[in-house]
Each structure stands twice: as C-alpha cells, then as structure tokens.
Amino acid sequence: MSTSSYGPQPVPKRTLEETLKDFDSVPLFMKSLPDEETDDPTIAALQALAHEGTPDEVAKNFKEQGNDYFKGKRYREALGFYTQGIDAKPPDLALQEALLCNRAACNLELKNNGSVLRDCSKALMLNPKSSKAFFRSALALVALERPDEALDCCDRCLAFDPENKSVQGLRSRAQQLKAELEKKERLRREKLEKAKQADMKLKIAFRERNLIAIPNKTGSQNPYEPHFDPEDPTDSTLIIPVFFLYPQHATSDVIPNFVEDTPFAAHLSNMFPPQAPPPTWDKKGEYVDGQLVIYAMTRRKRLLKVGKKMTLRDVCAAAKAKDGDPVDGLEVKDGCLTFAVLPKGDVEKKWVEEYKSTRDT
Numbered sequence: 001m002s003t004s005s006y007g008p009q010p011v012p013k014r015t016l017e018e019t020l021k022d023f024d025s026v027p028l029f030m031k032s033l034p035d036e037e038t039d040d041p042t043i044a045a046l047q048a049l050a051h052e053g054t055p056d057e058v059a060k061n062f063k064e065q066g067n068d069y070f071k072g073k074r075y076r077e078a079l080g081f082y083t084q085g086i087d088a089k090p091p092d093l094a095l096q097e098a099l100l101c102n103r104a105a106c107n108l109e110l111k112n113n114g115s116v117l118r119d120c121s122k123a124l125m126l127n128p129k130s131s132k133a134f135f136r137s138a139l140a141l142v143a144l145e146r147p148d149e150a151l152d153c154c155d156r157c158l159a160f161d162p163e164n165k166s167v168q169g170l171r172s173r174a175q176q177l178k179a180e181l182e183k184k185e186r187l188r189r190e191k192l193e194k195a196k197q198a199d200m201k202l203k204i205a206f207r208e209r210n211l212i213a214i215p216n217k218t219g220s221q222n223p224y225e226p227h228f229d230p231e232d233p234t235d236s237t238l239i240i241p242v243f244f245l246y247p248q249h250a251t252s253d254v255i256p257n258f259v260e261d262t263p264f265a266a267h268l269s270n271m272f273p274p275q276a277p278p279p280t281w282d283k284k285g286e287y288v289d290g291q292l293v294i295y296a297m298t299r300r301k302r303l304l305k306v307g308k309k310m311t312l313r314d315v316c317a318a319a320k321a322k323d324g325d326p327v328d329g330l331e332v333k334d335g336c337l338t339f340a341v342l343p344k345g346d347v348e349k350k351w352v353e354e355y356k357s358t359r360d361t
Contacts, residue, residue, distance in 0.1 A: 059090035063099055070106065079106035097123045101132040108139055116140035131161045138170050147178035202226060205238055209260075209316040210329030211337075212299050224256040225335040237261060240312065241336040244271075244294075247351055248342070249281045258337075260312040264294055268341075286343040293348050295340045300328045301359040303352065306339065 052058070066081035082103040090096055104119040117140050123133035134157035141150035154171035157164060205228075206213060216222075222241065229237040242258040244267075245251075255267055269289045272278075278285045294306035298319045306315055321328035330337055342348045 055088045056090040056092045056095060059085040059088040059092075059095055059099060061085075062088065063095070063102065066099075066102060066106075070102070073109075075106045075109045079103055079110070082106065093126050097126045097130055097133070100126075101130065101136060104133070104136045104140075108136060108143075111143070113140040113143050129160050131157050131164055131167065135164075135167050135170065138167070138174065142170070142174050142177055145177065145181060147174045147181060150174040151178065201228075205236075206332070209238065209313065210320045211240075211316060212327075212329045212331050213335075214331050214333045216334040222335045224254075226332065229259060240332065242312070243336055243338040244341045245338060246281070246287070246342075247340055248347055251281050254336075258312055260316070263309050263311050264306050264315075264339075265289075265308045268292055268294075286347070287341075291344055293342055293344050295342070295352075296330060297338070297340070297355075298328050299331050300326065302328065303355060312337075 053061070062081045062085035066078040066085065069075075069078035069081060082099050085099045086096070086103065090099075100119045100123040104116045104123070107113070107115040107119065116136055120130075120133040120137040120140075123130050124137075127133070134153045138150040138153040138157075141147070141153065151171060151174045154167050154174060157167045158171070161167065203213075205211075206226075224241040226238060226240045228235050229239050238260045239257050240260065242255045244253045244255065246253075253271065258267070272287050272289045272292065274288050274290065278287060296304040296306055296315050296319065298304065300321070302319075304315060304318050310318075316330060319329045340351070342351055
C-alpha cells in the first residue's frame with residue numbers, strides 16, 4: 001500500500017548555504033547590487049542610494065560595507081564591495097590606497113597571490129610609503145616562495161617604518177624561507193651530482209666488464225637495477241638483476257641481486273635442488289641441479305656455455321671480443337642480464353641448433 005500524499009507534508013530540510021542563497025534575492029540582504037538596470041523598484045532605489053553622493057562618499061560607503069563582510073570572514077563578498085569602491089574612482093588618494101590594500105587582504109585570504117601583488121603595486125604608486133602594501137606584497141611573495149623579493153619589500157618598508165613589528169616578523173619568516181629553499185636546492189644539486197657520479201662509475205664498470213647497456217625506449221619496466229654492493233668496503237663489486245630463461249617452456253625466473261662473484265652453480269642448487277618437487281611447469285622433472293646447462297648470448301650472437309664453477313664476472317670476461325674483432329659483450333637490457341637454462345642432452349642440442357640457425361639467417 002502506497003503512502004498517502006494527503007494531509008500536512010514534512011518540510012524538506014535545507015542546508016544553511018541554500019537558506020543564505022535565498023537571501024541574495026531579497027534586496028535588503030543582497031551582498032551586492034546588480035550593475036544592470038532593473039524593473040524592481042526596491043533594487044533600483046538601493047542602486048541609486050548606493051551611488052548617491054560624491055565619488056569619495058560612494059567609495060567610502062562601499063569600503064565600510066566591505067569592512068563589515070571582511071570582519072565576518074566573508075572575503076569574496078568583501079572583495080566585491082572593495083572593487084565597487086575602486087570602480088567609483090574616488091579622487092581621495094588615501095581612500096584609493098585603502099581600498100586597494102583591503103582588496104589585497106581579501107585576495108590573501110583567498111590565496112589569489114597574483115592579484116595581491118597587482119593591487120599592492122597600484123597602492124604603492126599612489127603612496128610609496130604604504131606599509132600595508134609592502135607588508136601584504138611580502139606575504140604574497142612568501143606564499144609564492146619568492147623570499148628575495150619578499151625581503152626586498154620588508155627592507156623598503158623598514159627603511160621608513162623601522163618599528164613595524166609585523167614587517168619585522170615577516171622579514172624573519174622570509175629569511176627562514178630563503179634558508180630552507182637554499183638548503184633544499186643545495187641538497188637537490190648534491191643528489192643530482194651524486195647520481196651523475198654514480199652513473200659515470202657504473203658506465204666505467206660496464207665497460208671494464210664488457211657489458212653493453214640497452215635501455216628500454218619506452219621507459220624502464222624493471223623495478224631492479226645494477227648497482228654496487230653496499231656491503232663491499234671497496235665499493236667495487238657489481239650486483240646485477242639476472243633473468244634465467246627456460247626456452248622450451250617460455251617462462252623465466254628473476255634473480256634481482258646477482259652478485260658478480262657468485263658462481264652460477266650456487267643459484268641453480270638453490271632453485272632446483274634434487275630432492276625438491278619440480279616447478280609446476282616442469283612436467284617431466286627435467287630441471288634438476290646437476291642436469292642443467294646455462295648459455296649466455298653476446299651482442300654479436302655468440303653462444304657462451306657457462307661452466308658450473310663460473311661466476312658472472314668470469315662470463316663477462318669470456319664475452320670480450322677477440323683482438324681485431326668488433327666490440328662484443330653481454331647485453332644488459334633494461335638493466336637486466338639474460339641467460340638460457342636447459343636440460344642437458346637432446347633439449348640442449350636442439351635449442352643450440354635452432355639458435356645458430358636463426359642467428360646465421
């Protein structure tokens with residue numbers, strides 16, 4: 001059964017913002033009057049009243065209304081009244097200055113720092129010794145992290161108003177900001193320089209080890225990267241991410257931190273111990289330590305068979321081109337070396353033949 005719509009209905013709940021908005025259509029409570037002509041006699045009368053009197057009187061009236069709204073923290077409405085006062089073009093320069101500085105105060109609260117600087121600049125053209133204009137300019141400049149300009153504003157103000165406590169405090173704040181930004185910039189440059197030196201050191205290490213970096217043109221997808229062993233006091237041992245590919249199964253494993261002086265056999269014994277269950281993809285149980293062989297592929301497509309006791313550094317040395325031949329070495333693609341791991345015997349033989357056939361064609 002549907003609810004009856006007869007009888008008194010509950011009044012819909014309204015937000016405070018909706019209620020206040022309704023007042024904007026009531027002439028007595030309007031925050032600002034429309035500029036265009038209107039047929040509403042009450043609004044027309046208020047428009048005439050608001051602009052009645054000399055430009056100075058009109059501007060002063062708008063300034064007072066703006067001050068009331070500013071005290072109530074209604075900064076947008078206050079800004080509108082100050083703007084109407086400025087637009088009245090009062091001949092009184094002090095009144096013009098006050099309206100500009102007050103509008104700047106509103107824009108400070110609204111975080112419109114560019115507008116603050118424009119109004120304060122106009123105020124200073126009217127009165128080069130306007131402490132409020134210098135102070136509010138400096139506040140905006142601090143917010144914009146432009147401490148040198150803020151300090152200049154403070155110093156210019158203190159030159160004729162040396163006892164101004166607000167400006168003195170703001171100057172200290174600007175000085176602190178300058179020190180913080182200089183420290184931040186210094187640390188940024190030191191970090192860049194450190195990264196530059198580390199990159200150069202890594203390039204030299206690659207060259208010494210016959211490693212050829214092949215960056216990813218679309219950006220690195222590798223969360224790991226080559227680096228020096230932090231536990232090596234000589235800072236000379238390289239650690240490189242390594243992929244072990246299993247070609248017959250189109251799958252792979254990654255060793256994110258392969259220390260170059262570690263034998264390959266150490267990793268194979270950990271990954272494929274004889275008594276452990278085989279990986280899910282190894283249905284025949286062929287991948288067992290002692291029954292596997294590793295191959296490295298060089299830049300010039302040479303195949304290097306990795307001996308059981310060989311370390312990564314040993315393989316790098318073996319990848320070096322013979323004297324007189326073009327440069328060769330192991331490719332570090334997207335920060336990672338790649339090796340093929342195969343079961344000894346027919347699988348190995350077939351893969352080697354296919355690789356050489358593809359390479360030769």
